[in-house]
Amino acid sequence: xxxxxxxxxxxxxGPAWGCQMCGQCVLHSTGMTCPMTCPKTLRNGPCGGxxxxxxCEVKPEMQCVWNKAYGRSEDWPLPQSWKDEFNHLRPxxxxxxxxxxxxxxxxxxxxxxTPAGWGRTTDDQEGGH
Amino acid sequence: MSTLExxxxxxxxxxxxxxxxxxxxxGMDKAKKNAERMRGWFDGVNATDNTAAHAHAxxxxxxxxxKQLGLEPIMQIxxxxxxxxxxxxxIVGAAMFGIENFCALTGDDVTAGDEAExxxxxxxxxxxxxxxxSTLKRGEYMSGRALDPAPHMFIxxxxxxxxxxxxxxVLRAAKKYAAGAKFLQLQICYHQDRLExxxxxxxxxxxxxxxxxxxxxxLVKGARPLHFMHNKVxxxxxxxxxxxxxxxxxxxxxxxxxxxxxxxxHALAQPAVRGLHITDFRHDETLERLMTDLGRVRQPxxxxxxxxx
Numbered sequence: 001x002x003x004x005x006x007x008x009x010x011x012x013x014g015p016a017w018g019c020q021m022c023g024q025c026v027l028h029s030t031g032m033t034c035p036m037t038c039p040k041t042l043r044n045g046p047c048g049g050x051x052x053x054x055x056c057e058v059k060p061e062m063q064c065v066w067n068k069a070y071g072r073s074e075d076w077p078l079p080q081s082w083k084d085e086f087n088h089l090r091p092x093x094x095x096x097x098x099x100x101x102x103x104x105x106x107x108x109x110x111x112x113x114t115p116a117g118w119g120r121t122t123d124d125q126e127g128g129h
Numbered sequence: 130m131s132t133l134e135x136x137x138x139x140x141x142x143x144x145x146x147x148x149x150x151x152x153x154x155x156g157m158d159k160a161k162k163n164a165e166r167m168r169g170w171f172d173g174v175n176a177t178d179n180t181a182a183h184a185h186a187x188x189x190x191x192x193x194x195x196k197q198l199g200l201e202p203i204m205q206i207x208x209x210x211x212x213x214x215x216x217x218x219x220i221v222g223a224a225m226f227g228i229e230n231f232c233a234l235t236g237d238d239v240t241a242g243d244e245a246e247x248x249x250x251x252x253x254x255x256x257x258x259x260x261x262x263s264t265l266k267r268g269e270y271m272s273g274r275a276l277d278p279a280p281h282m283f284i285x286x287x288x289x290x291x292x293x294x295x296x297x298x299v300l301r302a303a304k305k306y307a308a309g310a311k312f313l314q315l316q317i318c319y320h321q322d323r324l325e326x327x328x329x330x331x332x333x334x335x336x337x338x339x340x341x342x343x344x345x346x347x348l349v350k351g352a353r354p355l356h357f358m359h360n361k362v363x364x365x366x367x368x369x370x371x372x373x374x375x376x377x378x379x380x381x382x383x384x385x386x387x388x389x390x391x392x393x394x395h396a397l398a399q400p401a402v403r404g405l406h407i408t409d410f411r412h413d414e415t416l417e418r419l420m421t422d423l424g425r426v427r428q429p430x431x432x433x434x435x436x437x438x
Binding site: 042047058090092 | 208209213235237238240241249251252253254255256257260261263264267269270271272273274287288289292293294296297300301303304307308309316363364366
């Protein structure tokens with residue numbers, strides 16, 4: 001059953017978004033642009049190598065995935081809650097989930113798991129030494 | 130506490146940083162020569178991590194060598210070559226030798242280097258690496274396993290104020306601050322308007338005084354390196370009039386120096402800016418000249434300090 005769901009997901013999201021089946025989909029928060037199609041698979045915004053014309057450092061013929069994502073997040077009529085998530089820090093990819101269905105992992109909340117050390121480190125900068 | 134951290138967090142002093150030349154052959158001899166040239170001028174010197182996707186002596190080894198030679202290292206870590214396990218090992222290993230300043234970068238792609246066939250890793254991205262550093266600084270590995278005592282770390286990162294999407298760069302800097310970065314060394318920027326907008330954005334978002342901005346200027350001998358950066362380095366755009374200014378000058382070498390000095394003074398006048406990073410492609414007396422023109426006095430380093438390092 002899990003495999004069947006993953007196949008359906010791949011058939012739909014592959015052609016539409018270039019889905020790479022990372023199993024932990026964040027499309028809604030990235031301007032409906034898949035960050036796994038960035039050659040560096042960056043999940044937290046554009047690198048410093050974006051070209052003057054807005055294209056990719058690695059593939060000069062392709063628009064930077066994050067340049068596209070930012071434009072869409074600003075311009076597309078997406079829910080405000082999705083837009084608000086654009087600059088959230090997305091955790092590292094859980095490589096065990098690759099190839100599986102992100103829909104299944106979303107409903108089971110498996111895609112929200114993060115390593116303990118990561119989870120205990122907060123965004124509050126004033127702590128520590 | 131490192132000098133860089135003390136100056137940036139406890140004083141209003143301007144800091145100067147630079148890049149340690151990559152070491153290939155003739156390791157320690159070359160490192161010594163570099164150190165002699167740089168010692169006393171800088172508050173921190175970057176130990177690069179396979180810069181421009183070319184293999185060199187490692188960031189960890191360079192940082193340790195610099196410390197032994199009386200320089201204060203800022204150990205760069207890129208995401209291109211190693212996964213999160215190896216990145217943690219490098220940080221904890223460097224901490225064994227008293228390395229405190231760390232700087233997280235995404236890193237150039239492998240295709241920018243001379244081994245384009247290599248596998249690119251990017252297990253983490255830049256902001257995730259900053260957060261990983263914050264986790265180690267708190268005394269835990271990513272897994273939650275204790276790291277006791279916690280290493281003393283001063284965490285920074287980089288940002289490019291001049292690359293699209295321009296409107297997003299301040300938000301990206303804010304994300305890096307939230308993840309744990311206390312300073313940002315900026316990519317070389319030949320568009321003064323973009324640097325002004327970025328710095329005003331940092332100050333306007335309440336990060337001035339919390340996130341030290343350190344723009345970069347480059348010492349070049351003439352127009353050729355300007356063409357090179359413009360054409361070959363993704364993320365750096367050098368406006369045609371800036372290139373022409375040097376190229377058409379009667380004395381390109383002097384004009385290039387004056388251009389760098391102007392960019393340096395302009396950068397230091399921006400809000401949220403706490404220092405300057407100097408990239409030296411000239412390797413001549415203009416490094417000393419620039420530092421002096423910017424009001425820096427070379428700090429004497431005692432032999433005793435060197436020995437205890």
